[in-house]
Amino acid sequence: MADTLLDVRDLKIAATVYPPGEKPRDIEIVHGVSFTLQKGKVLGLIGESGAGKSTIGLSSMAYGRGGVRISGGQVMLNGRDILAGNEAGLRALRGKEVTYVAQSAAAAFNPAKRLMEQVIEATLKHGRASRAEAEARAVKLFRKLGLPEPEKFGERYPHQVSGGQLQRAMTAMALCPEPDLVVFDEPTTALDVTTQIDVLAAIKEAIHDTGVAALYITHDLAVVAQVADHIMVLRNGAMVEYGDTRQIIEAPHEDYTRALVSVRSIDHEEKRPTPAPLLKVENLNARYRGTAFDVLKNVSVELHPGQTLAVVGESGSGKSTLARAITGLLSPSAGRISFAGRTLSAEMEDRSRDDLRELQMIYQMADVAMNPRHTVGKIIGRPLEFYFGLKGAAKRRRVIELLDEIEMGEKFIDRYPAELSGGQKQRVCIARALAAKPKMIICDEVTSALDPLVADGILKLLLDLQRIEGVAYLFITHDLATVRAIADSIAVMYRGQVVRYGSKAEVLAPPFDDYTDLLLSSVPEMKLGWLEHVIAHRKMESAGA
Amino acid sequence: MTHPIVKLLTQRIALGLLLLLAASALIFAGTQILPGDVAQSILGQSATPEALANLRAELGLNEPALTRYLHWLGAALQGDLGTALTNGQDIATAMGQRLSNTLFLAACAAVIAVPTAILLGLIAVRYEGRWPDKLISGVTLSTVSVPEFLLGYIAMFLLAVKVTAFPSVATIYAGMSLLEKLQAVALPVLVLVLVVLGHMMRMTRAAILNVMQSAYIETAELKGLRPFVIIAKHALPNAIAPVVNVVMLNLAYLVVGVVVVEVVFIYPGMGQYLVDHVAKRDVPVVQACGLVFAAVYIGLNMLADVIAILANPRLRHPK
Amino acid sequence: MTRIPLSALIGLALTGIYFFTAIFADLIAPYDVAEIVGGVWEPASSQFLLGTDGIGRDLLSRMIYGGQTTILVATAATLLSFVTGSLLGFTAAVMGGGVDQALSRGVDLIMAIPTLIFALIVLSVMPVSLPVLILVMGLLDATRVFRLSRAVAVDIAVMDYVEASRLRGEGRRWVIFHEILPNALSPLVAEMGLRFIFMVLFISTLSFLGLGVQPPLADWGGIVKENKDGIIYGVPAALAPAVAIATLAISVNLVADWILNRTTSLKGGRNG
Numbered sequence A: 001m002a003d004t005l006l007d008v009r010d011l012k013i014a015a016t017v018y019p020p021g022e023k024p025r026d027i028e029i030v031h032g033v034s035f036t037l038q039k040g041k042v043l044g045l046i047g048e049s050g051a052g053k054s055t056i057g058l059s060s061m062a063y064g065r066g067g068v069r070i071s072g073g074q075v076m077l078n079g080r081d082i083l084a085g086n087e088a089g090l091r092a093l094r095g096k097e098v099t100y101v102a103q104s105a106a107a108a109f110n111p112a113k114r115l116m117e118q119v120i121e122a123t124l125k126h127g128r129a130s131r132a133e134a135e136a137r138a139v140k141l142f143r144k145l146g147l148p149e150p151e152k153f154g155e156r157y158p159h160q161v162s163g164g165q166l167q168r169a170m171t172a173m174a175l176c177p178e179p180d181l182v183v184f185d186e187p188t189t190a191l192d193v194t195t196q197i198d199v200l201a202a203i204k205e206a207i208h209d210t211g212v213a214a215l216y217i218t219h220d221l222a223v224v225a226q227v228a229d230h231i232m233v234l235r236n237g238a239m240v241e242y243g244d245t246r247q248i249i250e251a252p253h254e255d256y257t258r259a260l261v262s263v264r265s266i267d268h269e270e271k272r273p274t275p276a277p278l279l280k281v282e283n284l285n286a287r288y289r290g291t292a293f294d295v296l297k298n299v300s301v302e303l304h305p306g307q308t309l310a311v312v313g314e315s316g317s318g319k320s321t322l323a324r325a326i327t328g329l330l331s332p333s334a335g336r337i338s339f340a341g342r343t344l345s346a347e348m349e350d351r352s353r354d355d356l357r358e359l360q361m362i363y364q365m366a367d368v369a370m371n372p373r374h375t376v377g378k379i380i381g382r383p384l385e386f387y388f389g390l391k392g393a394a395k396r397r398r399v400i401e402l403l404d405e406i407e408m409g410e411k412f413i414d415r416y417p418a419e420l421s422g423g424q425k426q427r428v429c430i431a432r433a434l435a436a437k438p439k440m441i442i443c444d445e446v447t448s449a450l451d452p453l454v455a456d457g458i459l460k461l462l463l464d465l466q467r468i469e470g471v472a473y474l475f476i477t478h479d480l481a482t483v484r485a486i487a488d489s490i491a492v493m494y495r496g497q498v499v500r501y502g503s504k505a506e507v508l509a510p511p512f513d514d515y516t517d518l519l520l521s522s523v524p525e526m527k528l529g530w531l532e533h534v535i536a537h538r539k540m541e542s543a544g545a
Numbered sequence B: 001m002t003h004p005i006v007k008l009l010t011q012r013i014a015l016g017l018l019l020l021l022a023a024s025a026l027i028f029a030g031t032q033i034l035p036g037d038v039a040q041s042i043l044g045q046s047a048t049p050e051a052l053a054n055l056r057a058e059l060g061l062n063e064p065a066l067t068r069y070l071h072w073l074g075a076a077l078q079g080d081l082g083t084a085l086t087n088g089q090d091i092a093t094a095m096g097q098r099l100s101n102t103l104f105l106a107a108c109a110a111v112i113a114v115p116t117a118i119l120l121g122l123i124a125v126r127y128e129g130r131w132p133d134k135l136i137s138g139v140t141l142s143t144v145s146v147p148e149f150l151l152g153y154i155a156m157f158l159l160a161v162k163v164t165a166f167p168s169v170a171t172i173y174a175g176m177s178l179l180e181k182l183q184a185v186a187l188p189v190l191v192l193v194l195v196v197l198g199h200m201m202r203m204t205r206a207a208i209l210n211v212m213q214s215a216y217i218e219t220a221e222l223k224g225l226r227p228f229v230i231i232a233k234h235a236l237p238n239a240i241a242p243v244v245n246v247v248m249l250n251l252a253y254l255v256v257g258v259v260v261v262e263v264v265f266i267y268p269g270m271g272q273y274l275v276d277h278v279a280k281r282d283v284p285v286v287q288a289c290g291l292v293f294a295a296v297y298i299g300l301n302m303l304a305d306v307i308a309i310l311a312n313p314r315l316r317h318p319k
Numbered sequence C: 001m002t003r004i005p006l007s008a009l010i011g012l013a014l015t016g017i018y019f020f021t022a023i024f025a026d027l028i029a030p031y032d033v034a035e036i037v038g039g040v041w042e043p044a045s046s047q048f049l050l051g052t053d054g055i056g057r058d059l060l061s062r063m064i065y066g067g068q069t070t071i072l073v074a075t076a077a078t079l080l081s082f083v084t085g086s087l088l089g090f091t092a093a094v095m096g097g098g099v100d101q102a103l104s105r106g107v108d109l110i111m112a113i114p115t116l117i118f119a120l121i122v123l124s125v126m127p128v129s130l131p132v133l134i135l136v137m138g139l140l141d142a143t144r145v146f147r148l149s150r151a152v153a154v155d156i157a158v159m160d161y162v163e164a165s166r167l168r169g170e171g172r173r174w175v176i177f178h179e180i181l182p183n184a185l186s187p188l189v190a191e192m193g194l195r196f197i198f199m200v201l202f203i204s205t206l207s208f209l210g211l212g213v214q215p216p217l218a219d220w221g222g223i224v225k226e227n228k229d230g231i232i233y234g235v236p237a238a239l240a241p242a243v244a245i246a247t248l249a250i251s252v253n254l255v256a257d258w259i260l261n262r263t264t265s266l267k268g269g270r271n272g
Helices: A053-059 A087-093 A115-119 A121-125 A131-144 A163-175 A193-210 A221-227 A245-250 A255-261 A319-327 A353-358 A376-388 A392-405 A422-435 A452-469 A480-486 A514-522 A530-537 B004-032 B038-043 B049-059 B065-077 B091-126 B131-144 B148-162 B178-212 B215-222 B227-264 B270-279 B283-311 C006-023 C059-095 C097-111 C115-123 C130-157 C160-168 C172-208 C220-233 C236-268
Strands: A004-017 A025-038 A042-046 A068-077 A098-101 A181-185 A213-218 A230-235 A238-244 A279-286 A296-303 A308-312 A334-339 A359-362 A440-444 A472-477 A489-494 A497-503
Touching: A004 A053, A004 A213, A025 A053, A025 A068, A025 A213, A025 A238, A042 A053, A042 A221, A053 A068, A053 A181, A053 A213, A098 A163, A098 B215, A115 A121, A115 A131, A115 A163, A121 A131, A131 A163, A131 A193, A163 A181, A163 A193, A193 A221, A193 A514, A193 A530, A213 A221, A221 A230, A221 A245, A221 A530, A230 A245, A230 A255, A238 A245, A238 A255, A245 A255, A255 A452, A279 A319, A296 A308, A296 A319, A296 A489, A296 A497, A308 A319, A308 A480, A319 A359, A319 A440, A319 A472, A353 A359, A353 A376, A359 A422, A359 C160, A376 A392, A376 A422, A376 C160, A392 A422, A422 A440, A422 A452, A452 A472, A452 A480, A472 A480, A489 A514, A497 A514, A514 A530, B004 B065, B004 B283, B004 C097, B004 C115, B065 B283, B091 B131, B091 B178, B091 B227, B091 B270, B091 B283, B131 B178, B131 C236, B148 B178, B148 B227, B148 C172, B148 C220, B148 C236, B178 B227, B215 B227, B227 B270, B227 B283, B227 C115, B227 C172, B270 B283, B270 C115, B283 C115, C006 C059, C006 C236, C059 C097, C059 C130, C059 C172, C059 C220, C059 C236, C097 C130, C115 C130, C115 C172, C130 C172, C160 C172, C172 C220, C172 C236, C220 C236
Parallel strands: A042 A213, A042 A230, A098 A181, A181 A213, A308 A472, A308 A489, A359 A440, A440 A472
Antiparallel strands: A004 A025, A004 A068, A230 A238, A279 A296, A279 A334, A489 A497
């Protein structure tokens, strides 16, 4: 076809792995993927980590990251096979016909050079424009992408602007040479949810206005549904399903795609408050040592036995600080925390063993929450030994019970954390918390480092355990979909304060305050046209920048 | 409002001076508080109590240590380093020529070693994991595994005795022409270069590799820039601070290497002066030499930090 | 059980041979250390495998006994440096605050003076004996071990799993011995190899300068000093220690590299 821009045929990609104590060997990570992209269209590549989506995206520039290289197939760009070309040929193509927007613009910009210099570099290198023209073009792009003071923006250094702005600047950098194709590699994943939506809208508009084609890589189907014309679902380096966006979202053919579409749709019936709350936080203020600024201001919340309180907010809202204050890791400057009818000491060191036992914590990064030198058996067994004096066979029996409860089983007892998958690690952390027979568990962003399907599994497990063990959760998250799935009551935090608090039904029902409205409306929905609708109806600009 | 970088630099320089002051106290204390007694050292075990008492009075050893320290420091600040116990010579005078000899030797070594090390480091990075990298790494691993004095004798054995290309003893004196001087110091310079080259090259390689793994290098590659342009325009500005740090650290190391190499080649410099007088237990000379070495060492480290501060864009262009 | 790579095996074997020879020097050396058995600087022969030294002693025997002294002093100084340095380093990391500040600034100060120069200053007033040498070398080098062990411990102490154990109510002993130490051990053991090499070079340098091991004891640095005059006559006797020191240093390096790699691969965890 005349208007085919990119035609990838039977693409195979290999990587060299270095297993410890063995010879390095090659493994295939992408197994014969084919697709085409028409001029001016956007193709979404979607999949979980390890699906090979970034690797496939970069193959359109014939680029392999690290030890990765293209081992077979053809990549036809504008009618010629770019894999057949030499290094010089590839250099003539990169930055001119195809450009790239990285996930972390903060790392992708050179800290020692001004933004303008970097934005127009490829344009000048490929002789696409004179310096004056290129700068004028960059300023126009800055304006289009909604950057502040577009005339002067380029004079700044990367560290002088925010993450959301850098991501837009990187988009400007990719569009400046007027390429045929831009590869967007998770461009909004690292941003806060209310910032993500603005950047997403800016990118979408820029793609539309310039008529450039794009590969949009992400793990979030709801995000890609807003920008892509077609979507390709990938899993473990192979294609699962390919179709136009409406078909993928509304009528997926494959089970895996259906699972991705229905992710975060766990139903959870809200429970009624009980007469006596388990945890009562009253007028809490807290600041970090050596600062004069309160990161928590007059926070009051309650959590009832066997229920879940979700604390929602973006980075810097103070939600994690609240968790640290409740655990006693950070002693509050004012206020009172009572737990199971007794007042908790401000300092962790002054708390009784029962106070510590009944209040457990699960962390975001399960990797670093477990000692890499301890086996699963020791990790789960230590609280049993420490709190209940269990030893030997009795301890082992209980550890196995707990492993069964987290749906893993006895065979994991002698494994080290490094031998577990991300989801399994988080399950072991849950078992360690349960081993203490707690009344309450603080869950600090426990699903945000996980792939959506794995995260769903963890949430379901937590809900099951709550039903069986009657444990209460203080669930800290930035993700409102998670909140809908598990919360009984919700506290929305913004700049150290609770701006909205009540039962789930109350908090999620209008009328909203401005911030809650922004937060709620920023959660990408698995619906076509959602982005335009939201941008048109917002009451407030993004909270961050 | 003063630029924050001025404040940082002032702080760093003040810290360097404070460190030097503390180091001078440490050097003084090191020779005073320990059980050895200067007078006993000079006169030996058979000295009569009267002779010891006389000498102690003469050296001011009966004063409190703090008084003596302040007196010593005050004089040193005015350029008076005292007199040697063994021959009564003025230390500052005796040291002057030797210090310039040592600096000449060290400078010759630095002029060769620094560019070579950076060049080899760049080559190793360019061919990372391939044979030029492995060869350079292998050779430098063996040169850093042999102590300086043995490298000295190996060089002497091969280049002055087996092949009589260079003199085995590096004698230099006033009135020699620069060319004669260079000929005389060729072997010690070679040894010093070998000693610092290994460390400097390995650390430079690591520093540049670290920069080359940054995401912004990938960005530059994906713009279609040539490898040379990427290294020159994107890697180098960010590698300045770490590389300068490496260079300074190794020049400081050179200061120590000089001591041993001078003894091997009987070169009339500070190192030989120091070692001679440690053997003779001539405490004032040892203190003076220690102070000078420490000052050079601290000065180089301070310079490295100053350059690192100046090269940091976050500090040069604050928000 | 992971396979030991060839380079580490060679390193382990050579290091083992050196230590074995040092321990059983009396049984292995063909002649006594101070025994004059031949002419001056005789070349290598079946009777004297490495020839004789400047006053007619058997060079091989001198090298073996010299190795014993060198390795003994270096080992003792390394142990002293490690015990002092890591104990203070861990203390500084776990206690934090004023204790940490005081220790760290003190170490900064000592490290502001080059180690060799500081050693020379101290040795100018101290009697030069083996215990004094071990003490001076070990304590000066402890500053480096301090910095490393403190840095390692501080890195580990901020990990979530350490926080989790503190939240459980564990005492300081458990935190240090069960949470921090197992994770700090490998980098420290690897560093121990490097410190040991440094000690071998250090004591050899001091002896060469005449300020280390004193006659009649033999050590590698001293053998160079005794035979250096032969160099100008083309007698390579003074170079024998070079081979010994270099091979020992490289083999310990190989072992240390292997230990470090093993650590990182454990940390790296799941591959693929």
